[in-house]
Amino acid sequence: MPTTIDNGKPVNRKQYSQISKINGIDLYYEVYPNLNANKTLFLIHGFLASSFSFRYIIPELMKQYHIIAVDIPPFGRSGKDLKYTFSYKNIAATFIQLIHKLQLKNVSLIGHSMGGQIGLYMALQQPEIFDKIILFASSGYLQQVRKSLIFLSYLPFAHIFVKKKLVDSGGVEGNLLKVVYDKNQITEGMIKGYLEPYIENDAIFHALAKFSRDREGDLSKEDLNKIHIPCLLVWGAHDRIVPLQVGKRLNQDLPNSELVVLEKTGHLTPEEKPDETCRLIKEFVG
Template identity: 25%
Template sequence: MNWLKRLWWSAVLLGLLVAVGVYATWQPDRQLGQLVGRWAPEPSTFLELDGMQVHLRDTGPRDDPHPLLMLHGMSSSLHTFEDWQSALQGQHRVITVDLPGFGLTGPSPQGDYRIDAYTRFVLRLLDVLSLKRVVLIGNALGGEIAWQTAVLAPERVSKLVLIDADGYQPSVQSMPLGFRFASMRGLRWIAERVMPHSLMASSVRSVYGDPNKATPDKIDRYFELNLRVGNRRALFQRMDQAQFGNSSVLIRRIQTPTLVLWGERDRMISSDQGAQFCHDIPHCKLVMFKDLGHIPQEEDPPATLAPLRAFLATP
């Protein structure tokens, strides 16, 4: 019977430790009003679309014949393109947007985070903004949404820029801790209510080629925006609905001129997949950055802007 008592007390102790851990890292949802002041200064605006107040920034000359629409990755936001937008808006109309489920836009009322739902969202956004054709730019999840939009509606996409884009079967070398935690279905109740700041810091640093470039302000941004009411549950739903690589055969249908930018230190998606995109897309140029990670446009805006500017200047 002694072993039974020890087992019981061990279970009690474990339960107490878990309770203390949950209490110490408990993070309630942040309401939109709590976040807007810091994360939606001008030129941020909100547009009603598909039952959501969609957060976007639309800057630059309105007569630009080929506006740029930039799409961020999972658990990110339009802020990942802030430096690009600032640098390009003098010559180009630049639109950045928080996709459904992320940033200040928050969750989709339908709870649909499949790629085809995102491509329909992008096309409706273009219609609402009266944009016939755009240069579509996407990072990670945003990259897959971009190329699938180019497959579905090639007449709406004049050029395509893929940055460490999803599309092929996963070859994850190191998944951020936050995504690992969110993927554990048995811990969903806890994961929807706790978020250690240290866990977010580790996750953000892991997607940079140089972790020291993940500044406290950037970590705070990811931390606070992922606490926006509904975003944690939306991340779980997106992960459950994802079908990574199932549509990769469609990549060969892309005829749109394409630029592929890739960080060689991307530990989420192997750099080999950058070359695979340009193998399957006939009109494609690949540019690798040996010191950058999964979000190169955020990690080193000047270095990544150079090939983008050259690509945009090409007829």
């Protein structure tokens, strides 16, 4: 991990963010170094989100671990270049390249929602570089979008359709209301943090249109059976986005997994239950 030198001795460098060209895309990631740590956490957010979604758990976890939080292309501050292939397989390969570039060791994957599925793709591609996997309400068993929608994504006005669909669903605030158990947890700062990447320009909507056709289906049962890395599955009992039944099915298909269910919790586990999230991570990673 990056360090500075003080009187000939390495010391912790302050947390920082960076955009690097990885696998043909500008990849935004945040680094929280801890020179006393011998384990690294690699954090991957969910759909329509960014590394912002881990803001409550990073301050506690960085006391014990190296942390890398990355924005999935085309979300957050990562690139939206339409020449890039926004498939899970390619995004997973891009993140693995970043791990090698940063020379990370003893890496545990932490993925939320769609980020969990990308983490599983990474584990399938190069299982030898990961110690543990922790999935918070991971997506699973979704098929590729219908051929009619793939065709629509090629049309010049596709980005307008994507933007309208997001607005019609209630916008950022409307979507947040669907993913939390306690609506009182939604604050102005939370809405602003999730909205920010979508108000600067329309590039994100063009990229989302391409993302919709590039995204292949989730891993099959046969592929999941090949992943033997110890895996902790954490689910909110009241998750309306990725129901608990998906977690139970993943628990059956991932050979070395265990499932923990949190009561009075929706889909945004790291934000709704940050203390419990940190405790589970520390106990599982060690």
